[in-house]
Amino acid sequence: MGADNWAICPACRVTVIKAREKLYAKVDAAYGKKPQGDYIALLTEAEKPIKLKQTLREDYCLGVGIDGNFGISYKAYCTACKFTFEYKHEEVALEIADEYTENATADDPYGYNYQR
Numbered sequence: 001m002g003a004d005n006w007a008i009c010p011a012c013r014v015t016v017i018k019a020r021e022k023l024y025a026k027v028d029a030a031y032g033k034k035p036q037g038d039y040i041a042l043l044t045e046a047e048k049p050i051k052l053k054q055t056l057r058e059d060y061c062l063g064v065g066i067d068g069n070f071g072i073s074y075k076a077y078c079t080a081c082k083f084t085f086e087y088k089h090e091e092v093a094l095e096i097a098d099e100y101t102e103n104a105t106a107d108d109p110y111g112y113n114y115q116r
């Protein structure tokens, strides 16, 4: 089954930014101390645009069921750094007496108990 969405991972983003900061520190340390060619090579590498891949798989569903309950379920998993996050919440959106929800399904919204 495919993911509902692919996004940029917040943990990977911070890792890339920290790596870039270390590279800029090397550039600063090299200034006036390394040969000009080495310095320019370091600076060029540090100034390369950062391209983050969408490695964060997101799966979710939400809605109000025929039983009147609202539910939301969200899972995120990064295929690169293994960061995970999960959130679930359920609450009653509409109070419905049991006699109206017993045995009811999306395919049989009345349930077999429904009789006139």
Ligand SMILES: [Zn+2]
Pocket (backbone or CB within 6 Å): 009, 010, 011, 012, 013, 055, 078, 079, 080, 081, 082, 083
């Ligand atoms: Zn990640």
